Amino acid sequence: MTAEIYFSNNYRDLCEEQGTGAGFQFEFSCNRCNDTWRSPFEAYTGARMASWVGKGVNAAWGMLGRAGSGMSTAADGLAGAGYGHARDAAFRRAIATAQGHFNRCPRCTHYVCNRCWNAGQGICLTCAPDTAAEAVAAQQRGLNDMVAERAYTAGQNSAQQFAVNTPRQLVCPQCRAETHGSAFCPSCGHRLAQQDTCGSCNSQLPAGAAFCPDCGTRR
Numbered sequence: 675m676t677a678e679i680y681f682s683n684n685y686r687d688l689c690e691e692q693g694t695g696a697g698f699q700f701e702f703s704c705n706r707c708n709d710t711w712r713s714p715f716e717a718y719t720g721a722r723m724a725s726w727v728g729k730g731v732n733a734a735w736g737m738l739g740r741a742g743s744g745m746s747t748a749a750d751g752l753a754g755a756g757y758g759h760a761r762d763a764a765f766r767r768a769i770a771t772a773q774g775h776f777n778r779c780p781r782c783t784h785y786v787c788n789r790c791w792n793a794g795q796g797i798c799l800t801c802a803p804d805t806a807a808e809a810v811a812a813q814q815r816g817l818n819d820m821v822a823e824r825a826y827t828a829g830q831n832s833a834q835q836f837a838v839n840t841p842r843q844l845v846c847p848q849c850r851a852e853t854h855g856s857a858f859c860p861s862c863g864h865r866l867a868q869q870d871t872c873g874s875c876n877s878q879l880p881a882g883a884a885f886c887p888d889c890g891t892r893r
């Protein structure tokens with residue numbers, strides 16, 4: 675039953691054991707795009723009997739003389755044996771039909787739908803991506819990378835104009851407004867942290883100085 679192993683993690687059991695919709699159906703999904711394909715629904719003809727037997731099965735339960743290993747409901751027990759076999763057979767048929775809708779990639783072992791299959795190479799499109807699609811993606815990547823690089827360089831160039839040694843108070847101590855590093859608060863006009871070097875001769879200024887003691891420039 676090798677097929678069951680291949681499909682072990684990409685199918686969903688849609689079987690109904692009881693009721694008017696009782697029957698077998700399985701949904702298989704592509705490992706690559708998650709698209710699903712459902713096997714044709716097969717009605718379970720033993721369903722009516724199963725639900726009928728289910729009512730009387732509690733009485734018969736003791737006579738079976740078996741410990742109910744994992745059999746929690748009555749229908750799982752007596753009537754469930756027939757259902758289980760029928761389900762297994764239906765699952766095998768569903769897998770056989772599913773083989774026509776899925777391809778097993780020999781490289782990555784994934785089961786993929788026909789749209790995710792590189793028929794020319796005989797492996798999946800993840801392992802052998804479409805050439806035209808890759809070319810478009812690579813072109814976009816090249817464009818984005820180069821624009822990002824140029825934008826980075828432009829940022830580096832404009833960094834020359836940024837006075838990194840200027841002390842900045844980002845929040846006004848008086849009114850708590852954001853200052854964006856300005857000399858005066860844009861909201862209340864409060865004088866913020868001052869340059870501590872003279873703008874024209876570059877010498878150190880004492881705290882609170884209105885003029886440079888070396889060259890007389892107004893600060």
Ligand SMILES: [Zn+2]
Binds near residue numbers: 707
């Ligand atoms: Zn797919």
Ligand SMILES: [Zn+2]
Binds near residue numbers: 779781798799
């Ligand atoms: Zn593959």
Ligand SMILES: [Zn+2]
Binds near residue numbers: 847
């Ligand atoms: Zn302020």
Ligand SMILES: [Zn+2]
Binds near residue numbers: 888
């Ligand atoms: Zn000066």
